[in-house]
Amino acid sequence: MSSTPSICRAASAALGFIAIVAMIFVFPGAAQAASSHSISGETWSSSTEWYWSATIRTKSGSGNVQVNISTTPCWYNPNVSGNPCTEYDSMKWQLATSGSTSTTSGTVISGSYTTGIERNSTTTIVYLSSGTQFRNVFARGTSCFVNCKHTFSGTETY
Secondary structure, three states, X not given: OOOHHHHHHHHHHHHHHHHHHHHHHHOOOOOOOOOEEEEEEEOOOOOOOOEEOOOOEEOOOOEEEEEEEEEOOEEEOOOOOOOOEEEXXXXXXXXXXXXXXXXXXXXXXXXXXXXXXXXXXXXXXXXXXXXXXXXXXXXXXXXXXXXXXXXXXXXXXX
C-alpha cells in the first residue's frame, strides 16, 4: 500500500488551513458602512446661539461625518402669498461628545467646527472612529429677527 494518497491528503489539509488563516488576516471582516439619516430642526434667531441636539448618535464604521442640508433657514417676503423664501442663510455645525441630553452638556469635538454650510451641498464635518457617540450642535450663519424661517432639514451620514 502506497503512502502517497495519505501524504497528498495531509498536504491538501495543510494548504486549506493555511488558506483559511491567510484569509482571516487579509480579510478581517466586512467594515460597517456609514449610512444617511434624516435630520431636521430649528435654529435660534441669533447666529451666536448654538442649539444642542438631545439626540445621541453613534458612528457606524470609521470615516467622516457629513451633512447635506437641503432646506436652510431663510428670509421671506411678507408681502408674497405663502411667504416663500427670498434669500437663504447658511449654517454652522459642530459635534459634541454625548454627555447627557441636557441643553448644553458635552464637550465640542476638536476639529468639528464648520461654518458656511450652504443648502444642497455636502459638507464634511470631522473624522470619527466607529462606535463614537456624538450630538449635533448647530446655529444659523447670520442672525435674523424679522421675516425669518428658522427650520432646516437634510441628511447626515455617520
